[in-house]
Amino acid sequence: MSAPRIAVLVFPGTNSEDETVRLLRACGGDAHLVHWSRADTLAAYDAYVLPGGFAYEDRIRAGAIAAHDRMVDDVITGCERGKLILGICNGAQVLLEAGLVPGTGPARRPTAAFTHNAPQAHYLCAHVYVKLVIEPHRSPITAELPPGAVVPAYAAHGEGRLAADPAHLREIADGGHVAFVYVDADGTPVRAPNGSALDAAALVNREGNVLAIMPHPERDAWNYQHLDRGGRTDPLACSGGAALFASFVAAVARS
């Protein structure tokens, strides 16, 4: 049996595919870009990663058109079969629009969204830390992280604020769907820089096989990306945000 293969989905407008596939490979994953015109090949993959960008120019709403793309048909089927799925930034928005996360409603009937930042609605690029607030084994994707792991990342989005109606928000909070919250470097909780409800940076579905994270761990995942935080000795080695990718790849290998 061959090693499990990870597909990194490329929609028109996706822009973070190269660094995502590069880090997955550095973490030992057999990762491949799958382009929208090759959607027919997607079903054969064992896990899916939806990277950042502006899929279909975020027409109608962030992630809305991509959520109805032919490629996401296979992602939804894969989710039902327990395949592991990771969405980052725009990929996270797509997973919420596709209803896979928090997964409290039917597919493609979203019950929450990552939407316009507040109180300032503009795009924000800022270094952040996020902290794992679920028990690591709650999701296979986070299983290799230590409890309460603090992961560095970059927020780089105009629409990263979790929003839902009060009933769904309660369901998200009570159902343990908030996987990561924004913290400072020491792990102390801070208000989300984008006004996100529950200060949530990432959500997980009930089954734990789908994780949607707004900030980009892959942009603070190599030593050269944080030279002054101990990155000088081996600038090309992985560290920081790579831990989440390594945990994902390990989970795929187990699956």
Next chain:
Amino acid sequence: MSEFIVAIGLKIPDNTAQTALVALRRLGVAVEWVERCDLWRVEAGDSAALHARVASDETLFNPSKHWLRILDAAEPGPGEAWITPLPAPGCAEGRARRLVAWRLFASDGRPAPRETVAAAVERLLCNPAIECAQYQGKGAPPEAPK
């Protein structure tokens, strides 16, 4: 002062409307054509002065790209769905409120029937977690928070 609705749409091909059309058909919603424009609810004295003011506002209106109309009716017409983003908690509303108007057409070239509009809203045009939809017979505009 009374409330007017300013409509601003694209003169150039609207790629978003085209994308919505393709996506709706893929979802099995029977539409032949889709149009879209931005609507702004604004308070103003009279319609002509408002038109002049918006036409000279470079942040809203570029004459080489947009058309501009002041609407008489403050309710969606046949085939139309108006989508209003829900305000973020704790955020004061601005003076003007922006919504997006969709107009759907059936294969006979007439405005799409209500059930088609309802299906389009439910399947694609509105995410109820963050937006509210208004179309003929459904929904009132969300109240501005006090």
Next chain:
Amino acid sequence: MSPLASDRAATVFPVRALDDKTLAARAEAAGVALRVDELRRIADACGRDPTIVELHAFDAQWSEHCSYKSSRHFLRRLPTEGPDVVLGPAEDSGIVHLGEYDGERYGIVIAHESHNHPSQVVPFEGAATGIGGIVRDVLCMGAEVIAVADPLRFGRVEERTSHARHVARGVVDGIAAYGNAIGVPNLAGDVYFHAGFDDNVLVNVVALGLVKEREIIHSFAPPGAQGWDIVLVGKATDPSGFGGASFSSLTLDAADSDANRGAVQVPDPFLKSVLMRASYRVFAMLREKKIVAGFKDLGAGGIMGCSAEIASSGGYGAELNLDEVNVALDDLPAAVIAVGETQERLLWVLPPEATAEVLRIYNDEFTLPAIAHNARAAIVGRITAEKRYVLRHRGEIVMDVPIDVLTGSVRDELPYVEAVRHEPGGNELPALDVEALLPQVLAHRDVASREPLFRRYDGVVRGTTVLPRGMADAGVLAPIAGARLGVALAVAGNPRVGAIDPRAAAEQAVLEATRRVVAVGARPIGLTDCLNFGNPRKADQLGAFVAAVDGLAHAARELGVAFVSGNVSLYNESKEGRAVPASAVVACVGAIADIGATVTPGLKRAGSPLLWIGSRELALGGSVVAELLGIEAPLPQTDYAAERLAAALVRDAREAGVLLACRTVSDGGVLTALARMAFDARAQGRALGAEIDYGNPFCEAGGYLCEVSDAGALDLTGVLRIGTTLAEPALIVNGTRFEVDALHAIWSQPLSEVYP
């Protein structure tokens, strides 16, 4: 005999039968900027009256924007050669050698342009299309686009409702919207605010690309290209951007603002994002099949300008059929299809055996027609041996001219007066109240934190960013996966100095841009310039331009770095006809052999010596503090020998492993640089400060402020130790104590009002 000699050509513009006065009036009525003598030259070269299409083609091609007719001969004064230069300023971008990795030589492609007039008229779209255009300039060299930068010059934004504030916001939002969407990190840039830009904003844009040097694609039809296909790729041609080239060469008139808005193109970053990735795929296919092709971006002059230049620079002619062009609207006039400047288009010259595969990649694999209305790749013509430029439309020949006349150099020898050099005076330095001045300097519009602005830009997409914007004097990337090679980018150009002395400002721009690159541990390998000046038909304004070129040339020669690319933007004036402050904006690319050794500016630890490597002149001319105090003062003199020594010393300190932190000194002087080194440490969670004793803390004469671990390891001739770092977040300056947190709050605040 050309069919045009008959009466078949639909419309002809009468030149030969008209007297000068009538001809001038007709030309103006037709909306062309060509002068009477130019019109007569065109008629002579054609041997007949030009068609309407030819009229607009020459109008675009001979515009200042395309031809540099009043500036090109001065630009020859710039040094453009050197050991690091792979390709000088001949094509769409220059290329410098970055280094070798895994047996491959890598080049950095760099282009630098302005989008000033469009951004003044329609700030969001104008600035966005600026990014769109500069990205194409880099892409068409066969390069992967790896970074953009945006030197900006705005008017007075203090007033909430000022037009200048509206422009300043729209420009930033436009740059953000475009750059963020295409996924290219914004790595560097600067912004100055000055009343001289109230009516005429400067929006300069820089882009960097990465290319293997043996895989460069040139913007000319390659040898043997006779009969090859001309393939147009991208957005459907529409009426937007018609008249763009001559529009940007005219002074803006508020009354024409509405009409001018139509000349600004509509950006589509989503389509561009797909076009870029599709083009990368085409590059790979061509490489694999060892096919040489020509590739060029469509800019000024549209399809006509691009196809004529790609053909003629290869020594060929071209024949195109405008009916094959994908258009957004039916019934577009031939002239609009030919010279309109619709965005997001590129043009290939391909051997016929490669064409089908290229069309398949763009149209089928990357589904261009589904991305934007009628976007596609299509064959629109072919390269011809006969050196004529021919356009057909609806079965008729609407243009048929000798291609070398169309694309050949035109030159305007305009008179100018030499700019008066600023003579340094010997004023007494006023007594400076550091306690009162430091907070004012840090809150000054040219010093305050730029973060409210650049946090709207994605600075880390692609995952290659080592030092994002704002973290140091230059941005740094690790552009090659797996390699330790780094590339640094910085920009400079100070309008406070430009308003006083164009030549000194140009020299200073070169000095500051190179210093910023040196400060992060890079070796300067190439420069670009964008010369933003006034009306060349005014002798004093042209004189300022010439002085700036001389200043750039002198500084670059003294420092041994070449200009590999550049741009000229003229007619930047206020409504009253005053030129903007002389603005020679310079970008510098630096090479880093090992990104692990990149130098950062944050203070690292307590008890380290602080060294001031730079001028100790007491000259406050052009400085922030001179403006705050309302004093006139001499500009600092430049000592190039000392400058080279300073850069060498910074390098030596780094190579000796004793350089802990480094920042250059510019706006706000030595004390501002020190405060920022403390802020940089604070941002990394290190509560550090410094105690210094220095008599001239606000002078902007330039140099490096360095924290070193061991001063004994260095030859410190000419270097002043001005103080020591402290274990507490405080600055003690000549006995006066400041809290770093309080200073940081003052510095952080001002621009967040404009960019909330």
